[in-house]
Amino acid sequence: MHISEGVLSAPVLAGGAALTAAGLAAGLKGMKPEKVPQVAVLSSAFFVASLIHVPAGPVSVHLVLNGLNGLILGWAAFPSIFVALTLQALLFQFGGLTTLGVNTFNMAAPAVLCYFLFRPLVRGRSPAWAWAGGFATGFLSVGLGAALIGLSLALTGEAFLEAAGVAFAAHLPVMLIEGLLSGFCVSFLRKVKPEILGVTS
Amino acid sequence: MHLEVFALGDSTWHRTDPRVKLLGTAGFAVAVATATRFTPLVFALALAAATLWTARLDRRKLWIRLAAVNGFVLFLWLFLPFTTPGEALAQWGWLTVRREGLELAAAITLKTNAIIMVTIALLGTSTIFDLVHGLVHLRVPRRLVQLFFFCFRYITVIHEEYVRLRSSMRIRCFHPRTSIHTYRSMAYLVAMLFVRSYERSERIYQAMVLRGFSGTFWTLNHFHMHRRDWALSAGIATAVGLVLALQWGRSVL
Incomplete structure (x- = not known):
């Protein structure tokens, strides 16, 4: 789920950087010292989870889990995803440094949105609705992320429209898998460690 | 790793x-x-x-x-x-x-x-630690640098947890397929990683407080x-x- 170096136009890069800076400020503001290791080690877990491949028919896809990240961390999803993407850019050259702003926003904005939309459902009484909230989080966060990637490409130039469309279509099965996984994750966490779903409160 | x-x-x-x-x-x-x-x-x-x-x-x-x-x-x-x-x-x-x-x-x-x-x-x-150190000197916000430091520090540790959980699944004959059973098992595996990392972060913070941590990372080498x-x-x-x-x-x- 990232756009590599050198593709996007300067205004898109600058816009993404500004939006991500605002998101980082929102995420870091009021983060108490005791929250720092919590957010950081959960970010390590998300980093490791993004290296896991799951089978999808004849191919395999790697997990994104940005929605679950938002559900657990709220606004801290911005610094969490930013740090993970920076490490991916430095260690594996996935994505890139100039595209960090755009890529962070594309993944973290849907994550924060899902936090506000589905957190009440996920923390509510009914296990079935909580699962549904988890599914919706995984499904929507990847879908919106792919749509934002498409938008970043489309804003760079109309030449990218077809490529953006194909990239979005490729995300459809991923949305479904992410939805299922996030739903089951939420069910598990509610049973085993419900505090995690209350980290930011 | x-x-x-x-x-x-x-x-x-x-x-x-x-x-x-x-x-x-x-x-x-x-x-x-x-x-x-x-x-x-x-x-x-x-x-x-x-x-x-x-x-x-x-x-x-x-x-x-x-x-x-x-x-x-x-x-x-x-x-x-x-x-x-x-x-x-x-x-x-x-x-x-x-x-x-x-x-x-x-x-x-x-x-x-x-x-x-x-x-x-x-x-x-x-090394990432040298870069993190450099970021401190370049006045990148401290909280962000601390996150960066801890996140990198624990990736290897969490990855080891992952490898351990994965082998115990393999011992119990788990083969990933395109099935709900696979997705549920993988989801539980991932959720378990979150539980472990959450518990570990609590211990890390306690250990830091025990050693007098009050919110600032001091840089000793310049x-x-x-x-x-x-x-x-x-x-x-x-x-x-x-x-x-x-x-x-x-x-x-």
């Missing part, structure tokens, strides 16, 4: 002050990413390749990295020459190759490779700029200046 593939070595770049490398990479990347003309891009790629050459890294690992990066570029080559509006150069059936599309795809290829090569040569040759660091800074600044001049200057040098 060995992550810092290129960090060990004894080239000039390995010995350079991380602050110089951080600022240099940022300046170069921005100059190249915003350039649109071909002269500065070709110049930048030549420079980047030369820089990478002087870092004396493992060739095979380097080629694998560059090939992986160019995967996305290749994907764009499948579309851009045909979908960009502009002057038609050749036509096969309903496919029309257009000049503007070819130029756009070529420009992206040059930019991507130039920036990636410099990132590997400059930042890849430092970097010293040597004459070589200043010379390299001047060299990088000149290179970035030349890329900018070739792009935005009126006369062609």
Whole structure:
């Protein structure tokens, strides 16, 4: 789920950087010292989870889990995803440094949105609705992320429209898998460690 | 899990002050990413390749990295020459190759490779902890640097947890397939990683408080700029200046 170096136009890069800076400020503001290791080690877990491949028919896809990240961390999803993407850019050259702003926003904005939309459902009484909230989080966060990637490409130039469309279509099965996984994750966490779903409160 | 593939070595770049490398990479990347003309891009790629050459890294690992990066570029080559509006150069059936599309795809290829090569040569040759240390001195917000530090520190630890959980699943005959059972099991595995990392973070914080942590990371070592660091800074600044001049200057040098 990232756009590599050198593709996007300067205004898109600058816009993404500004939006991500605002998101980082929102995420870091009021983060108490005791929250720092919590957010950081959960970010390590998300980093490791993004290296896991799951089978999808004849191919395999790697997990994104940005929605679950938002559900657990709220606004801290911005610094969490930013740090993970920076490490991916430095260690594996996935994505890139100039595209960090755009890529962070594309993944973290849907994550924060899902936090506000589905957190009440996920923390509510009914296990079935909580699962549904988890599914919706995984499904929507990847879908919106792919749509934002498409938008970043489309804003760079109309030449990218077809490529953006194909990239979005490729995300459809991923949305479904992410939805299922996030739903089951939420069910598990509610049973085993419900505090995690209350980290930011 | 060995992550810092290129960090060990004894080239000039390995010995350079991380602050110089951080600022240099940022300046170069921005100059190249915003350039649109071909002269500065070709110049930048030549420079980047030369820089990478002087870092004396493992060739095979380097080629694998560059090939992986160019995967996305290749994907764009499948579309851009045909979908960009502009002057038609050749036509096969309903496919029309257009000049503007070819130029756009070529420009992206040059930019991507130039920036990636410099990132590997400059930042890849430092350990993450040195870069984090450099970020502190460059006045990046402390909370962000702390997150960065802890996140990297515990990736290997959490990965080991993952490997352990995965082997215990294999011992119980788990084979991943396209099935709800697989997705549920993988979800529980991932959720267990969150539980473990959450509990570990509590212990980390307690251990820190026990040792008197009050919210600040003190830096004990300070970097010293040597004459070589200043010379390299001047060299990088000149290179970035030349890329900018070739792009935005009126006369062609």
